[in-house]
Amino acid sequence: MTESTIESVESFRLRARAWLAESMPRRADEDPPPMTDDDTADWERARELQRMLHAGGFAGICFPREYGGLGLTRAHQQAFTEESDGYEMPLVLNVPTFAICAATLLDEGSEEQKRERIGAAVRGEEVLCQFLSEPRGGSDLAGVTTRAERDGDGWVLNGAKTWSTSAYAADWGLCLARTDWDVPKHRGLTMFLVHTRAPGVTMNRIRMVNGVREFCEEFFDDVRLPASAVVGEVNGGWAVASRQMFHERNAVGGGSPYVSGRGHPRTVPKVTPLEVLRASGGSADPRIREMAGEYLAARAVEQATTDRVSRAIGTGVLPPAAASLLRLLHAEGAQLSDDLALAIAGANAATGTGAEPGAGGRAAIGYLMRQSASLGGGSTEMARNVISERMLGMPREPAPDHDVPFKQVRRGR
Amino acid sequence: MELELSPDQKLFQKSARGLLDREHSLDRVRALEDGDPRWSREWWRKGAELGWAASIVPEDLGGGSVSGAGVRDLALLAEELGAGLAPGPLLPVNVVLAGLVEAHGAGPDHTGEIEALVAGESVASWAVYEPGREWAPAAPGLTATPAPGGFVLDGVKDRVEDAGAADLLLVTAGTGEGVAQFLVPASAAGVSVAPQWSLDLTRSFGEVRFAGVEVTGDALVGAPGDERIIERQLQIAVVVQCAELCAVLDRAFAMTTQWAFDRYSFGRPLASYQALKHRFADMRTWLEACHGVTQGAAAAVQDRAPDAAELVSAAKSYVGDRAPVVLQDCVQLHGGIGVTWEHDLHLLLRRAVLDQALYGTPRDHRLRLADLASL
Ligand SMILES: Cc1cc2nc3c(=O)[nH]c(=O)nc-3n(C[C@H](O)[C@H](O)[C@H](O)COP(=O)(O)OP(=O)(O)OC[C@H]3O[C@@H](n4cnc5c(N)ncnc54)[C@H](O)[C@@H]3O)c2cc1C
Numbered sequence: 009m010t011e012s013t014i015e016s017v018e019s020f021r022l023r024a025r026a027w028l029a030e031s032m033p034r035r036a037d038e039d040p041p042p043m044t045d046d047d048t049a050d051w052e053r054a055r056e057l058q059r060m061l062h063a064g065g066f067a068g069i070c071f072p073r074e075y076g077g078l079g080l081t082r083a084h085q086q087a088f089t090e091e092s093d094g095y096e097m098p099l100v101l102n103v104p105t106f107a108i109c110a111a112t113l114l115d116e117g118s119e120e121q122k123r124e125r126i127g128a129a130v131r132g133e134e135v136l137c138q139f140l141s142e143p144r145g146g147s148d149l150a151g152v153t154t155r156a157e158r159d160g161d162g163w164v165l166n167g168a169k170t171w172s173t174s175a176y177a178a179d180w181g182l183c184l185a186r187t188d189w190d191v192p193k194h195r196g197l198t199m200f201l202v203h204t205r206a207p208g209v210t211m212n213r214i215r216m217v218n219g220v221r222e223f224c225e226e227f228f229d230d231v232r233l234p235a236s237a238v239v240g241e242v243n244g245g246w247a248v249a250s251r252q253m254f255h256e257r258n259a260v261g262g263g264s265p266y267v268s269g270r271g272h273p274r275t276v277p278k279v280t281p282l283e284v285l286r287a288s289g290g291s292a293d294p295r296i297r298e299m300a301g302e303y304l305a306a307r308a309v310e311q312a313t314t315d316r317v318s319r320a321i322g323t324g325v326l327p328p329a330a331a332s333l334l335r336l337l338h339a340e341g342a343q344l345s346d347d348l349a350l351a352i353a354g355a356n357a358a359t360g361t362g363a364e365p366g367a368g369g370r371a372a373i374g375y376l377m378r379q380s381a382s383l384g385g386g387s388t389e390m391a392r393n394v395i396s397e398r399m400l401g402m403p404r405e406p407a408p409d410h411d412v413p414f415k416q417v418r419r420g421r
Numbered sequence: 422m423e424l425e426l427s428p429d430q431k432l433f434q435k436s437a438r439g440l441l442d443r444e445h446s447l448d449r450v451r452a453l454e455d456g457d458p459r460w461s462r463e464w465w466r467k468g469a470e471l472g473w474a475a476s477i478v479p480e481d482l483g484g485g486s487v488s489g490a491g492v493r494d495l496a497l498l499a500e501e502l503g504a505g506l507a508p509g510p511l512l513p514v515n516v517v518l519a520g521l522v523e524a525h526g527a528g529p530d531h532t533g534e535i536e537a538l539v540a541g542e543s544v545a546s547w548a549v550y551e552p553g554r555e556w557a558p559a560a561p562g563l564t565a566t567p568a569p570g571g572f573v574l575d576g577v578k579d580r581v582e583d584a585g586a587a588d589l590l591l592v593t594a595g596t597g598e599g600v601a602q603f604l605v606p607a608s609a610a611g612v613s614v615a616p617q618w619s620l621d622l623t624r625s626f627g628e629v630r631f632a633g634v635e636v637t638g639d640a641l642v643g644a645p646g647d648e649r650i651i652e653r654q655l656q657i658a659v660v661v662q663c664a665e666l667c668a669v670l671d672r673a674f675a676m677t678t679q680w681a682f683d684r685y686s687f688g689r690p691l692a693s694y695q696a697l698k699h700r701f702a703d704m705r706t707w708l709e710a711c712h713g714v715t716q717g718a719a720a721a722v723q724d725r726a727p728d729a730a731e732l733v734s735a736a737k738s739y740v741g742d743r744a745p746v747v748l749q750d751c752v753q754l755h756g757g758i759g760v761t762w763e764h765d766l767h768l769l770l771r772r773a774v775l776d777q778a779l780y781g782t783p784r785d786h787r788l789r790l791a792d793l794a795s796l
Contacts, residue, residue, distance in 0.1 A: 169613050285796060294788060300796050302736065308728075309733035313713030316424070325424045336706045355660030397697035400678060403693040 014080065018235040021087040024209040032057075032095040049272055051135070054098035060131030061098070061268070063180045066132035068106075069263040071114065076127035082265040090269055094126060096270030098132070099158040104173060105337065106266040107259035109136035109182055112252040117244070118238045121201060125180060127255045137178035138256075139169040139202065139226060142250070144420055146171065147251060148192045149184065151409070151419065156185040156200060163187075163238075165202065172364050174275065176213055176223035178204050183228075184249050187242060188413040196414055197245030199252075200237045207231070217376045222275055228386055233416050254328050255394070261334020261383035262310065263318040279370040287367030288356070328400040332391040339388045342381035350375045426497070431488040433494065434501050436471045440506040447765050450506055453622050460508035460586075462544075469541025472772075473498060474514050478522055478659065483536040492657070494724035496664040496715065503665030504672050504683040506768055508623040512661045513546035513582045514538055517591045519657040520547070520602060523650045524643030530606060531642065532591060545589035545604075547654060548578035548629055558593055558600070558651050563631060565594035565601055571637040572596075574603065574611075577630050580779065584614045584627025591642065591654075592631070599646030609634050621775040622768065652730065656722045658780040659733045663715040663740045666776050669769045670708055670747050676749040676765065677701075684756075696756065704747050711740045731793050734786035741783035744773040 015023075032404055060109065062076075069085040071077025078084070082240040110126045116126070128134035142152055152342050154167025165185060175181060181202050188196030198229040208231035214223040240248040258264050272278050285291055292330040318325035349371035356368025357375070365373060396402045409417040426434065435482065454460070469475070476491040476498065478484020486494045495515060502511055518538055521531045529606070537543035563576025563718050574594055581590065592603045611634035617626040626679050643650045662791060678701065682694040691697050718736040721729040748770045752759035779784065 022708075057611070211502040239438070282794070282796065290796060297791040297796060298784060298787045300794070301790035303732070304794055305735040305738040305787060308732055309710050309714040309739045311716030312732070312735075313710045316591060316713040316716060317709060320424045323425065330709075332702075333706045333709045336702065337710055340706075388523070389699065392699040392702035393701035396692075398704060400692075400698075400701055402681070402698050402701065 012026070015084075015085045016403070017087050020080070020084050022086045024066060024091045028091055028095050031064050032092070032097075035094055035096050047177075047275060051100065053096075054273075055132045055135070055254045057096055057098040062131050067268075068126070068266075069130070069268065071110065071126055071130060075122045076130040082318070085265055085268065089268060092269045095269075097102060097271075099269050099271060099273035100174065100177075100275055101132075102127070102264075102267040102269070103259045103367060104138050104256070104272070105136045105178075106268070107264035108138060108252060108255045109180075110264075111255040111259075111264065111266050112182060112248065112257045113239065115251050115255075116199070116248045118236070118239075120236065121239060124199065129181075133173070134179040135177055135183045137172050137175040137224075139172055139181040139183035139396075139414070140252070141169060141171045141329075142275065142290070143168055143170050143225075146356060147387055149253070150197065150246060151414075151417070152184050152186060152197065152417065154183070154185045155189075156187050156198060156233065158187075159232065161235045162352055163233040163235075165200065165208070165228045168225065168227050169330065170214075170223075170225040172224045172226065175226065176224055180204065181226075182239065182248075182252065184245055185416065187245070190413050191243075192411050193409055193414045193417065194246040196243055197249065198242050199239040199245040199248040200233055201236065201239055202228075202231065202233065204235075216380075217371045218277065220277065225234060231267055251409075254331055255339075257331040257335040257391065258318075258321075261331060261336075261338045262314045263284060263321070263331060263388055264333045264376060265318075276375075277370065278375055279349055279367055281352050281371075282344060282350045284349050284367045284371050287350075299352055303348050306341045306344050310337055313337055320346075327399065329394050332394040332399075335385060335391045335397070336388050339391075341381040343378055346371075346374045346378045346381075380401065427488055428549065429603075430494065432486045433472065435500040437468075437473070437498055438505070440467055440471065441502065441507055445505060445507060447506065448766060450622050450768055451762070455618075456616075459623055460510075460626050462586075466541035468509060468511075473509075473511060474539050474541060474730060477515060478518055478535060478539050482522065482532060483524075483539045487671070490723050492660060493716075493719050495657070496660050499664035500668040501663040501669035503772070504624050505736060506669075506772055510544050510546065510583045510586070512658060514544060515661060516547050516654045516658045517545035517604075519655040520591055520642055520650050520654045521604070523653040524602075526620070526645075527647070528643045529639040529641050533716050534604060538589075543588045543725065544583065545591060546582050546584060547658075548577065548581045548584070548590045548592045550578060550779075551787070552577055552578040552579045552628065556785045558655065559648055561593045561595045561600060563592065563594045565596045565603065565636075566656040567596075571635060571640065572603065573674070574605065574631040574634040574636060574653055575626065577703050579617060579626070579628040579645050581614075581627050581629050583625055584629050585616055585625060587669050590629060592652035593651065596645045600648065600651065602642040602650065603636055603640040604642055605631075605634060605636055605640060609636070611635070619775070620666075621771045624775060647669065655780060656718075656729060656733045659717070659737045659786075660722055662776040662780060663711070663718065663736045666740050666744045666773055667708070667711050667715050669772050669776075670711060670744055672743060673748055673751045673769045674704055674708055677704075677754050680743060680755055700750060700754070704750060707743045707747060711743055731790060734781075734789045734793070737781060737786040738783040738790065741786070742775040744777060745770070 068077030069080050073079040108127050151159040156163040156165045183200045183202045187198040208229045210227040213221040215221050354367035357372040360366050360369040475484040476486040476494040564574040590605050611632045613630045614627045684691050714736045718732040721732045
């Protein structure tokens, strides 16, 4: 499609506005609903909403047409996102399905993977997740020990993954495994597409401190994978993983063009400082008003910076490593929000409203989860390493495992 | 600033840098004594020839901007001059122009004054602070009492930038119909100026007394009670300040990064220590965020977007708070040399602290954000 045949953003916006009003249900309320252990219905609903978007011609706005998307620009997506405020949207599918996994497949996958997996995700038929972190360490991603061994044309997978967000609701996971132990760590990895219900996959849900059971751990026992499961090159998995981490940092920082709709999905129960303030009937106390102002400022800063950096990465003015700036800024913003919500809640953070946590209690639960913003999507320490080493050109951290065959590398005590 | 500039903008930037490099070195700043003039009329007139007082003024009033987006050009210029710790009335003149242009057509005509300011023939400053008081532009203690043919002004203003050099003062005053602004010649009978100590070696301020100063009704800028004009002036002031601060931070950060590569300790460069690398990464992130929100604010003020006031206050709150933190970190990472008069860092820190303090502190702007959100 040439530039001139692309629908203008304004015309797209007006069409979206009309269609949304006619076809999408309005969001019920602003208040995050109580957390439940069984959110199967939420996931079913998300898939249904995605199918509605697809039927209406508004799904996968920035994905190419040949893989089921619309082949439009970031500006079109932004316009749609603005218009979709106030409507129910399949927000849980944004991360990791679209922003991380489908984006990585688009860059690194085979034609067949792109057509099938991205297409199915855009149509609301499939959900994707990430099998990267392992019980022995997430930051040192190139040190994974889940192994895949050749078996005729295909592969046999053995090992364990953990902290995988919403894997229980997913159909496929992008799984990084070691395929060669005789070469240094980055060169012996391969990325695979693994079906979450394949024979040999055992999955457990892990309870987090806020009571949500979004995390999963998986065990792979002789899971058989066809040759077509390989994403990218055999032993070229590090390139795929690097791209995936770029998309993840970008997604966590709010810079991804592949997300549709705004706000937190129900599975991320966050209370903002403003909600806590409003729940207490507002405040004339300048200390509290100043805290609310600080939150508003941080929100505006994050938005403006995301716009600037995403544009700059898009045009090549900043390198892809700049996504780490957004990742770090987002963690700071999210933690400030948790801190301010707790401070505004004051003594109401300690006990609930009757048997319910209420806004104050929810602020406190959010505070217990404060560090998730600086761990999920790769820790902020790793982001700082990327910024100092790849943007500022500072010397890399010494790594005794660098040029050593992985089987000789020391791994834990 | 903007990550991609047009050729015209680059030229605008380059001409400003040229004038600055030729006539205003940091060594000269360091050598300034109390009472030395910070800048000359000639210097400001040369700047005006390069468009320093023209960008937010429409062409039919003698102005014009290189990109057609004058507020963004002004921010670009403020960055350039900020990086060089330029002296001169960039902020006061442009703030007064913002008010005069905003009020144009809605009250007495000030076309002549606008043209003289754009040409650099005249200098003006906003007299808005009052002794012992924080930022409260809409509630002045200085009074304007109606008198035959005009008003009589009584009261004191301070922290008036370049008060000693200004030809015109834009004075906020309380009237029965709300706050009003008057354009008063500094030479008017009853106006007296006393210099004030300034933290920033390149800036000068004064306290201005108005004792029974008689002005005609033509001195009014806009109509009494019209706070939109003051809002526009504040927005321009904050955009200039934040752009300046971004440039000051960029310069300090570049100096400090270079230092980290050059300075060795225990046989390796400072830049190789993770504890320090992580601090540089934080600073780099904050710099990007400072630029992001400043650019966002400049664009919103340029477009008169509905959220312009909010973005301006977000920018001042964030950039104003971050700037001293980054600069203090830069001093720390320099070690002892960072606290010497000989080093450039304190010159930058002075500018940052001063910009942070004036036209609403970060705290004032946070409270304003809460007000704007009707909390
Ligand atoms: C909300 C959330 C969602 C997540 N979702 C997923 C998912 O979907 N799929 C998935 O695979 N994983 C997921 N993760 C896991 C996440 O990627 C890891 O937690 C993260 O990469 C850190 O790894 P780790 O927990 O093993 O900590 P470790 O790697 O053991 O690190 C422990 C601490 O040491 C620091 N550290 C480690 N190495 C260095 C170094 N070189 N320099 C300085 N500091 C260092 C770390 O920053 C951290 O503070 C998720 C995590 C969270 C919190």
